[in-house]
Amino acid sequence: MDLRVRVLLNAGRLPEANAVFDEVVTKAPPSTDRWVRSAVLVHRAVMAWRLGRIPLALELAAEGWLDVDSETTDSPAAAQTMGTLGYLLEGIGHRHAALDMVRRAVEVARRANGPDTLAQCLQRLGGTLNFRAASGPAAAAPAIFEEARGYLAEGLTLDTVDGHVQRGLLGAYGRALAGIGELDDAEKAGRKTLEMASEISDHWGMAVGNWVLSTVHRARGELVRARTLASRSVASAQSIHDTSLMLRFSLDLADICSEMDDAVGESAALRCSVAAGQKASETLQEGLGQALEHRQAALRAQQLAAAAQEAAARDPLTGLANRLGLEAAAARLLEGTASRGRVPWLVLVDVDWFKGVNDDAGHAAGDAALREIAQLLRRECRTDDLVARWAGDEFVVLLGDNGNSEHEVGPTVAERIRAAVDGHDWSMVLGTTRRPTVSIGVAAGPAKLDQLFAAADMALYRAKRHGRNRVEVEPTINVN
Structure with missing residues (x-):
């Protein structure tokens, strides 16, 4: 034909x-x-x-x-x-x-x-x-x-x-x-x-x-x-x-x-x-x-793909990075920190009594409380720190190079976060419901994300066991 x-x-x-x-x-x-x-x-x-x-x-x-x-x-x-x-x-x-x-x-x-x-x-x-x-x-x-x-x-x-x-x-x-x-x-x-x-x-x-x-x-x-x-x-x-x-x-x-x-x-x-x-x-x-239209279409597709990728890596409730976003960015941040001779720190934050908040004030109030905690985390951390919602009422902060000689930067930031949540005015969000606090585990060392997370989780367990609303630090990880 x-x-x-x-x-x-x-x-x-x-x-x-x-x-x-x-x-x-x-x-x-x-x-x-x-x-x-x-x-x-x-x-x-x-x-x-x-x-x-x-x-x-x-x-x-x-x-x-x-x-x-x-x-x-x-x-x-x-x-x-x-x-x-x-x-x-x-x-x-x-x-x-x-x-x-x-x-x-x-x-x-x-x-x-x-x-x-x-x-x-x-x-x-x-x-x-x-x-x-x-x-x-x-x-x-x-x-x-x-x-x-x-x-x-x-x-x-x-x-x-x-x-x-x-x-x-x-x-x-x-x-x-x-x-x-x-x-x-x-x-x-x-x-x-x-x-x-x-x-x-x-x-x-x-x-x-x-x-x-x-x-x-x-x-x-x-x-x-x-x-x-x-x-x-x-x-x-x-x-x-x-x-x-x-x-x-x-x-x-x-x-x-x-x-x-x-x-x-x-x-x-x-x-x-x-x-x-x-x-x-x-x-x-x-x-x-x-050709121009095709180029525009290609750029638009790239933008949509980038937006979709970014959305997939972000928690819709708090706007923080989600677990996928944390895992995607962690390797680069850890390598960059180590290459400048700094010790990477991971701060693992868990909200105390959060089930009680949901039961007493409702899930909408619980969601509002999580958003408030996310804002406090952002305020107490620097722009180059990676802040993420890990799951449920757990948050992770991966600290970038702090640019100074302060060795105990992880525990310092963790204590600022604990104090900020403890001293926050929760009445607008939760009314008379019991206010939340946070327990925090901190770990450091020239290690991978999963190793840092496991060490910080052990410290977090001690913080919970010792009464909550406190910071515990795991000894520095030695990968040798």
């Missing part, structure tokens, strides 16, 4: 091509071979581009392009993908990238050792070089045409069954011959291309054939005939919506009209050229716009 769209496009039957393409684009490309899939996507991108469906063309091309730079390959489908991408890039005005891509396509096709694929890639490269020679400095043109002729001559020796590729090779070969002054052979090639294309109403081949013949007659000084043939080539290119051909052929027609002092014809040809150039510019602009 993809081939049917191309045939309809080359025949200038655009409404039918559009209808069939709608059926094609809804079908997923083959997934058994990623290169085959890429080739199908890029071919569809070219069809969408010629049908004027620019956003879809860019989307398909981008998806098909993903694997092109990933690795060295000898897949025929990879060569086809690169060759078609080169054609598309040429059409939207990205000319340097286009030439690089079609050269790579030929290299891959040679390794793939398939005559049909190599013939197609040689035709793309030869045609691209022809356009470079025709639009570049006159002094450089013969050498470029000669290079193109070599590739195209090689392609014509290959046994290929694709008639479109054969016509493309022959037409491009004729233009290269005309570029190096071999006009008789160029005319033969142009006539044969036109004849083969006319038999099957291939307007693409007819456009190329007439372009070659126009070039030959212009070189011979037969300007009236050259203008007629150039007009036909432009009309055929317009009928199939091929921007590359329209731009090149209309410029040549304008030059012929200028040599004939045909101001009206020159003006019409230039208008056609400007329209083709505007289409290429609009394509690039639309592509840039889509």
Whole structure:
């Protein structure tokens, strides 16, 4: 069905091509071979581009392009993908990238050792070089045409069954011959291309054939005939919506009209050229716009992912880091503290009599009390300390580098926290309900989080056993 769209496009039957393409684009490309899939996507991108469906063309091309730079390959489908991408890039005005891509396509096709694929890639490269020679400095043109002729001559020796590729090779070969002054052979090639294309109403081949013949007659000084043939080539290119051909052929027609002092014809040809150039510019602009939108979407997705990750690591009740957040950040804080010659401290805080608070004042009041304790913890700790709600009514403070020589910083901070909770006015939150206090276990040492936590938990157990509302310190951990 993809081939049917191309045939309809080359025949200038655009409404039918559009209808069939709608059926094609809804079908997923083959997934058994990623290169085959890429080739199908890029071919569809070219069809969408010629049908004027620019956003879809860019989307398909981008998806098909993903694997092109990933690795060295000898897949025929990879060569086809690169060759078609080169054609598309040429059409939207990205000319340097286009030439690089079609050269790579030929290299891959040679390794793939398939005559049909190599013939197609040689035709793309030869045609691209022809356009470079025709639009570049006159002094450089013969050498470029000669290079193109070599590739195209090689392609014509290959046994290929694709008639479109054969016509493309022959037409491009004729233009290269005309570029190096071999006009008789160029005319033969142009006539044969036109004849083969006319038999099957291939307007693409007819456009190329007439372009070659126009070039030959212009070189011979037969300007009236050259203008007629150039007009036909432009009309055929317009009928199939091929921007590359329209731009090149209309410029040549304008030059012929200028040599004939045909101001009206020159003006019409230039208008056609400007329209083709505007289409290429609009394509690039639309592509840039889509690229910006995709970038915005990617950044938005990153922001949402970061926000989701942050939310997953934060306790929704208190706003402190949760257990996941503590575990994620602890390694970096512990390593940083140890690297500066400081001893890491872990402070484990447990709310005394919290079950009684919930039973007497209700869970809403209990939640409010936990939020108050979280605020007190923040107030008594520094910005580089890691404060987290471990679980239920347990909190953890992991102390960062305090930047001074105070050795017992852990017990000092723990005592400030205990005193702040003990001296807090709880009447607004709990009324006459028994006010909570906290028991705290403290541990230090060049250890991992789980080791520090286990040591602090032992100290916390002693604080509970010895009457609560107190701080107990576990001896420094020795990991040796």
